[in-house]
Structure formats: C-alpha cells, structure tokens
Amino acid sequence: MSMPTTAERPFTVDRSLLIRRLREVLPAQALLFEEEDLRPYDCDGLTAFRQLPLLVALPEDEVQVQAILRICHELRAPVVARGAATGLSGGATPHPDGVLVALAKLKKIIRVDPVSRTAVVQPGVRNLAVSEAAAPYGLYYAPDPSSQIACTIGGNVAENSGGVHCLKYGLTVHNVLRVRGLSIEGEIVEFGNAALDAPGYDLLALINGSEGLLALITEVTVKLTPKPELAQVVVASFADVRRAGDAVASIIAAGIIPAGLEMMDRRAILAVEPYANAGYDMDAEALLLCESDGTPEEVAEEIGRMTTVLEKSGAAGIRVSQNEAERLRFWAGRKAAFPAVGRLTPDYLCMDGTIPRKHLADMLEAIATLSGKYALRCANVFHAGDGNLHPLIMYDANQPGELERATAFGAEILELSIHFGGTITGEHGVGIEKIDLMAEQFTLAEIGAFHRLKAAFDEHGLLNPGKGVPTLARCREYTLARVGGEQNPTNPMNAPRR
C-alpha cells in the first residue's frame, strides 16, 4: 500500500488560476487554500493515509457544486468528494492536485413523505438524521452502519454501506430509489426515479458503491421502512469462538433470517463494555447478538427458535432484551466497537473482508495465528450473518515499523478472505487502502473492464483518481512483487478466468 506515484499523477493544475476561478463562484468562507486550514482535511477515517489537498471547497448548494465541477473539468483538475469523512478505506483521502469538495453543508432533509414512504435528502444529511426525521411517522431508514450517528447518506451511497441489519433489510443499494448527481462535466444526471425501476441500464445499482468515481451526488431519495412493532435481541455468550461461528450457520440452517446477527470476540468485548455498559459477559470468548423483529407474536416465536438453536450450539449464557432501552444498550456496545478499541490502542486498521459463513471459525483461528506472527493485537467484530469480518488490527503509529506490520497483517487476512471464496471488502470500499489487493481478486481483463466503465462516465479520469481500481501498471507491479514473476502459474493474474 502506498500513495499514488508521480507516474499516476498526470495532472498539471495551475493552482492560482484554479483558486481565482473558484473564488468567482464560491463565497469567501467556502474555499480553503492556506495550509493551516487544509491540514485537518488531510485524511478521512483512515488516518494511515494522509495527503494535503490542493484546495478544499465547501459548497452550500447544487449550483455551487456544479460551478466547481465545470471549472475543474475545464482546467482538468481532479475532484474528490467528501461527506463526514468517516470512511475507513480512504475513499475521501484528498488528491494532491485536486479539489476536495466537502459536502457537509448540503444537509437539508428536503422532504419526508410518509405516504410513499420515501425521503428526499441532500448528500450531507447524516444517516441517523433520516431515521429521526421519519420516526414521527413510524418509519425509519433501514441501513445502519455503525457510524450512523455521523456518516452521511452521500457517503453511504458512494460506499454502498451496510450495517448490522442488512441480512434482512439489505444494503444501501436496496434502500435507495433515486440518486441525483452531477457528471464531471457538471451535467445533472438522475439515476433511478420515484418508481421502483427506471428505463435502461440499472445505473442506480452502479452508482451505489462507486466510491465517488462516476458522479458527484447532490440528492438522494431513500426508501423508508415501517418500524417493526417490536424488536428483541438475544445476547449469547460462548466459551470458544468456533462454537459461536458454528451457531451462526445453525441459525441460518434453521430457516431463520435474523434482523441482525453480530459477533464480537473477547478483545472487542473488553474494549466496548467500559464505554457502553452494555452488560456483556466479560468472561466470554465470543458473543453473538441475534435480533428478531416483527409483531409481538412473531418475535416471541422467533426468539424461541433462536434460543433453542443457540442453546444446542453450546451457548454458555443467553440473555434476551426485556425492553427497548435494554435492546438499545445491547446494540450500543456493538455499534461503538471500532472507536472503543481506541481505548486499547492509539491506532488501528479495520479490515472488511467477507467470506462464506461456514469459514468464520477457520478465519478467526487464522487471525489468532497471524496476530502471533506479526506481534500485534487484533479485536474481532463481525457482521456474522453476512460473513462480513471487521478485524481491528491494533498498532502504534509512533513505533517504527508497526504500521507496516499492521498493513501486512491486514493484507494476509484479505488474501485469506479471497482464499475462502470471499471478497476483500464487504462494505467499506476499496478506496486507497485496498487498491493493490484488487489485483488479487480480479484479473487484468476485469480491471481493464472497470477502467472502460469508469471512462464511460468520466473520460479524463478526474473523479477521485487513484481510488477503487488500480491502474494496470500498478496491478502488474503488485503481482510481480507478490508472486515473483509473470511466469508463475499459481499467479491468478495469469490464469484465464473460467
């Protein structure tokens, strides 16, 4: 993992001209260019990668965004969009030659329509704010990434964010009806519409998870879901992780689709409990949180079935939330898990591999081995229902070599994810963090297809360059370094994909 090299910086931007032009279309306080002001913008939630942007623009409406894009397109200056900058893959890491467009001021909830069960919001609206606005109507916005208090809808769409309830309620792509945005040329484009589908290609599906590489989002219509009458969560503690992993498969095998199915290992529990006071079993090696929602009768029936399966799977202790306050408390611990690990370590890397559920226990054991190999601690938080892993590799950036070790540790976990039949990223995006690993998961032909797709939207490659998809040259370089030569038959890059 490294920042883009000069070879990948084909941009020659006239900074003073860009400033002059942008000043004509932006209020004074909406354009930052002094280094003192730019510094705090040099990274997003991934602090291991820092880069000063050329400039920061803080537009207040779509018209200003459009003006910025037109100027940047004309002057061939890169554009990086940023919402709340809570992302963990460096999707909003600035570009040294580009304008960082911070969209936090576009935070209007334009409309909440309880009859059509939709909300129209600007991209800087926080995920949780949508649910709060919909609450008086008994509705909510279903995707709930752990950072939902802070992360924005624009960022959610860009990353196709998940959350703890997506096995049953889907990802962002399943809960967004329409995305209005601007092409790099500054043209207004609408993907999807107020109906359930739109004519032509499903560009709405494509824009979700496109990491700001295809268009800049200015408005989103989201689907609102009726709040279930009741939700209850079972917290089951296990004396070893393999049993917990197997319990996950058993629940699915029993035909149950829990509203949420989460797992935490011992280190994660110990980090979270002092902050959240969730009442977790501090002696457990692993915890499962298993949620049921629906009518009271339905929930009672399902909680009964879940409890039976969990008991059979060897749960050491089982607690069922007795009221909404307790349910929220049980979840609060899980939701705060990432930053709470900040109590154990000055820095961490959060991985995001996804694997078939049956390999959860194998993966946990492999991570424990790797933890020894790299002499770094690792807390594990999983969206177990989706097979989505979030190992948090703890390191101290002030100690020479630790970041490099942590990075290598993370890469091995992701390679294992591919080995188990999964992917390097389930919901955090490739960003800058995992860009080299794309070459592990995709062939050169596939990477080439991604580049052609990108060019269909952004001919000059100005939107978020250096993210998401590696250049072919970078892929070759990475593969050479990893597998020791193009002639290596075990190199997946060389094998034709069938």
Added chain:
Amino acid sequence: MDSLIDNWTARINDAAGRGGKLAIRGGGSKTFYGGREQGERLDVGAYRGIVAYEPTELVISARAGTPLVELNATLAEKGQWLAFEPPHFAPTATVGGMLASGLSGPRRQAVGAVRDFVLGAKLLNGLGEVLSFGGQVMKNVAGYDVSRLLAGSLGTLGVLLEVSLKVLPLPLAEKSLRFAIDEGTALQKLNQWGGRPLPISASAWHDGILMLRLSGAAAAVAAAERLLAGEGVDAAEAEAYWRSLREQTHAFFAGDAPLWRLSLPSVAPPQGFGATLIEWGGAQRWLRAGDARALRSAAAKAGGHATLFRGDDALKAAVGVFQPLPAPLAQIHRNLKHAFDPQGVFNPGRMYPDF
C-alpha cells in the same frame, strides 16, 4: 463446457471482425420483450447446470442456460426459493434470461427485484474476455457492481455465463385476502398499509377487486388477517391467481392488444387509460390501451416511466419499447455499451435503437 465458450468467443471475434451482429438466446421465453431480435442467433442454452449450492450460505450459483424450473426445484428441496418470484413465460426459461430481462414477479413489492438478489455474475464480453464480477457472498463492494448492472441489460453488454443469487427460506405461512373496492380506494389502502409493519407480500387490483397476499410467520400472518378483515381466499385458488399474474396467463393479459407497463410511484393517482391491472402496491400498472406519447408523458409526470411490454414489431419500431432517456443518460448508455461491446456485436436494438 469450456469448448462452448471457445466456440462463442470465436463467433464473437468473427462477428466483431466483419461488423456482424449476434442475437443471444437462452430458452427463448422472453424474446417478445424488448426490441426485435436482429443478427445471427447465438444459442446459449447448452451452457447449463448448477455450479454450487449451499443452503446454509443462502447462495446458489448456476450457469446461465440452467432452466429456471430446474433451479426452483433444487431450491425447493431445501425449503428455499428465489423470493422475487421471477416470471418464466415458458417452461424453457433460463437463469440467464431471468437476469437479462430483469423481470420480477408479484413479491417484488416486498422483497425487491432480481437485481437485489444478484451477488455475482460471469460475462463473456465483446472482446471475447471472460469476466467475473461480484461473488458468492452477501456483501461485496470490490470493483463496480457490474453484476447488478447486468440485470435488465437485455444481453446488450455480453453473454451471461454464470449467476450467483441470494436465496431465502420459503415463508412459513401464507394467506390471501380479497376486498371489493374501487381503484382509488385500493391505491389509498395499499399505500396506507405499506406504511405499517404488515407482512404483505403481494397485491393486485383489477376490475373492482383487490387481492392481497400475506406471508411470513404464522403468528404474523394471522394477526394481519384479523386486522385487515378481508374475505379469505382458498389456498389453491390463491396460488393459481398469483401464478397467473406472474406468468401473465390471467385473462387481463390475453389477446393481441399492446400491453403497456407503467412503473410509477405507488402513490400516483389512477391514470385513467382504461382497463388496468395494478400490482406492487400501486407501483406497477398494466394497461391494454393508450397512446404511447400520452402514456409516456403521464408516466414521466408521475415520476416513473412506461414500457411497451408486448406489442408487434411495427408498433415497437414506431414508438420504441422503453421510455426515451434524457441526453446525458443516453450518452452514458452508449458509452457503457461501448465499454463492454466496442464493436456493437450483441443484441443490437433490443434496448434502444441506437445501440
């Protein structure tokens, strides 16, 4: 199976070299949908078979030529299914055709469309490259989500080779209810109920009758049945009814008159174009008459679009099958088509006349 791909690759390269066109066909069950088939036939039905199925992973992977009935039977053995109830339209329907057409059945309003269940896909593109996108896991954001893009792409981006789909357990209980109400009241009720946590899995209004299907845990279905107080429908009758909608064998769909599909916000008022059948809680409305221009303008005004779902070639040529796109989107479509199929080999004119 590899020899099939080699064979097709050769035909693609050959066609690309001489400006030829290929018309991809699986089971031929949905050839009627979209623009007229043009070019030499490329039959892909032989590339079939279930590649992997693990019920506890909730995923099935199958080659594109696999008959849909075969896939459904395999899932049913394990108490699972494709929850979006894809239409077959003929026993020959294939998994590839299901994805390429992007069509979903009555349950779409509750669980989502085929695109919502696609986890991964393999594609043979216009350069003769085999490309794999997505995967077999529930969440995957590595690379652009091309597998979902393929849903409804009508074979214009390449030959589908393999698809991985999320599957779900069959509902534990189902019950259908009947209400005698007019169109406006039905739309109002459907939207009202849609805002409440009710286990409604399908709805259809036609000719003064609203049919509603409840699915889920027995307790939830029973509670909703009591609350909604409709007239109960016999299970076999209900099953036949929902199937007749999914497969368009219901009397409404009979005859040669053009069939229009309006995809609208569920809250759109009655559109007043004559006999109508409303599905998906108000979001899908079928019509048998109407002027194309008037329908398209009404649909756009309501926030949706109109498709000439079935019609003769002359009408399709005259008015186009799909609602025309705004210029910036049309440009993106042409660019995308070019990105996957630079020589324009696959299924020309099936989606829009210009590619």
Added chain:
Amino acid sequence: MQTHLADFIKDTPAGREADAILRSCVHCGFCNATCPTFQLLGDELDGPRGRIYLIKEMLEGQPVTARTQLHLDRCLTCRACESTCPSGVNYHRLYEIGRAVMEQRVPRSLAARATRLLLREALPRRWMFKPAVRLGQLLRPLLPGVLADKVPRPAGARIGGGPQPAAHPRRMVALAGCVQPTLAPNTNAATARVLDRLGIELVEVAGAACCGALRYHLDAREQALDDMRRVIDAWWPELESGRVEGFVMTASGCGGHVREYAALLKHDPAYADKAARIAAMTRDASEVLAAEQPRLLELLRAARAGVGERVAFHSPCTLQHAQKIRGVVEALLTAAGYPLSPVADAHLCCGSAGTYSLTQPVLARQLRDHKLAALHAGSPDLLATANVGCQMHLQSGSTLPVRHWIELIDERLRAAS
C-alpha cells in the same frame, strides 16, 4: 493517532497530557455529529475532530495564525463531543492546553483584548455587574438589538432575598455565584426553601463568589486560579468544622467548574488536597434532591398541587456533558407533576456557554434560535433549565418565562403550605 510533539512542549506535564489525549483519538468523526458548531458551519475546522487536529499541528510546531484561533474560539466547550466519543478522548483538557499555547502564539487585536478584559473584570464582580445591569435595563430602549438582548428584563415581583437558614442538624453550603444573585436571585432562595422542607439548612459563605469559570474560559488562568482559591479559602472552615454535608450548586456552569478544581489545582501544593476534597463533596442541586427522593415524594404528595404547567426542559451542557447528570431533573419535574414536552436535539448547546454569547454573538444567536425552536416545538407553557447563563440567554429570545427548575419544585411545595 500518530503524534510528534515539538520540543517546546514535549516534556512538560501539559505536553505529556496532550500527547496521551491526542493518541486516544482514532479520528472516527462521531464527535462532529453532535458538535453544535459543526452542525451550523459544516466545516471540519469547526468540529472537535478538526480542532483536535489544529491543536495537534500547533503542538507539533507548525506555524499557527489567527485562522486556528478563529476555529478554537468558536468552540463552545459544551463537551457534547465527549459524551459522544467512544474512544474516551478528554477533549476539554486538550482544548485548554491548546488555548493556553495559542494565547501565547497568536496575539489578539486591541478591541478583542479590551472586550475580553472587560468581561472577565466586570462579570465576576457583583459591585460592577449589578449596577451595569440596572443601567442597561433603564437604557434598553436606546440599546442596539444585539446588546439589548443581552440585558435581562427586570426580574419583576419574584421573591428575592438570600437563603433563609433554619435550624436543622443537616447543613449544606451554596455558592452565591457572580452574576446569579443579580440576574436570578430567586434561584438560591428557592433552593434554600426546598432544602429546608427536606430538613437541610442551606447557607452561603461570604467570600465565596465567583467559581473562577468565567475568567478561566477567557484565558485569564492565573486570575481564575485565584478565584478558585478564594472559594476554597472561604469554604474550608465550613468543611473543617465537620458540620457541612456538601456544597450545593444551583448553576450547573459553576458546578461543572468546581468539580474540576481537583484537576485544575493539582499542581498547587498548598491547594491540591483541599481542592480535591471540595470537588468530591460538590453536588448539583438535582443530585441532592434525587438523594432525598422518598421524603421529597412524600412532601409533593402532601402538597396535592395537581397538574402543573407544561415544561420544556433545557439541560445545560455543563449538566449533561460536563457533569454527566442526565434525566435527573426531568424525573424530578415529572414527579412534581409537571408534564414535560419533548425536545429534539436535546444534546445541543443553546449558545450561551459562559461568555460565548458575548464573544461569538452571531453563532450564539443561531444556536439560541435553534434551541428555542426545539424547546417551543412541543407547545410548553414555560421553559426550565439549570444554569443562569442558559436561563438569561434563552430568555432573551423567548416570550415564555424561562425558570430555574428548582423554582418550579419550590412552587409545588409551597402550594400546600
């Protein structure tokens, strides 16, 4: 977060403390979501995460100018970020260290210095402040809008006067405060009456006036420490005598600050122990009442006052974030028969924030208006809060009466007598 503090501060106690705090921040950005100024301005530089970064840059020796000062000045120190932070970042301590460095590095304009001097000299002195307010009240019609808002309307016929100590075996000490006796004289009087009913004598001790928060937040640290020492000196004999159970705070702003005495005076050998003991014995009035709940409920039942007015309660930041007292006042008001109207975004600051409403009038006004909109949304009959600063600030923009909650409890109890 990686840190490389500069030599000038690296090996000092402040430097070590700042480094530890900086390294506990993982840059998750949750704090921005509940930061009032980030919510208003949407600029990373105006949220806690950005301010932490600005402070880090400064402590790492980067050049610092009025730009950094502007964004640090805009911080309300409401500490909502600390309530939100899952990593336990001790933001306010880092902020105080950062401000101290900034004051040395970045000179302020003459006008800014004059304003700040005036505030920190006049407000804590009752003999200067009280006549100034009176004068302002007389001249209100002639004052420009912003300033006129700041001058409270006369308190009217409310019962004033000091606490009325009665002979009880239990005894507590109240802080007179600096601006409260002038602006809200009934608060301590009402507290004394309520405690009297509970069998507790409440006294004020001459010499203990301003808690020191005011000057502390205007960067007059040494003067502030003297204010604190004066309070300690005044209270110490009471504590020593063994007759006093605790120190009761009726302004949560003062309460939050007195509870910090231990941390702020820990490097002063003469006062460290005393400060720690006093801080440990300090209670907000709501905590005192909550501890006497059975007796209080009995009295309220006996009062049989029926249903009271509908109240929207604004929990001051110094109560909910600094002292982490949440839901206590609300429960007391409910028990006393006041229906509470719901308040959205209750975690957000009203913009008063000590002298913030005077140093950052534009932002303070926006925050006040948002807060009042949220408070008024449930159609209450009156507003209640727990800090004199918030009370005056909110009153300047609302036609509804803004009361200290203890006054409402007092009225309930007096309904019977």
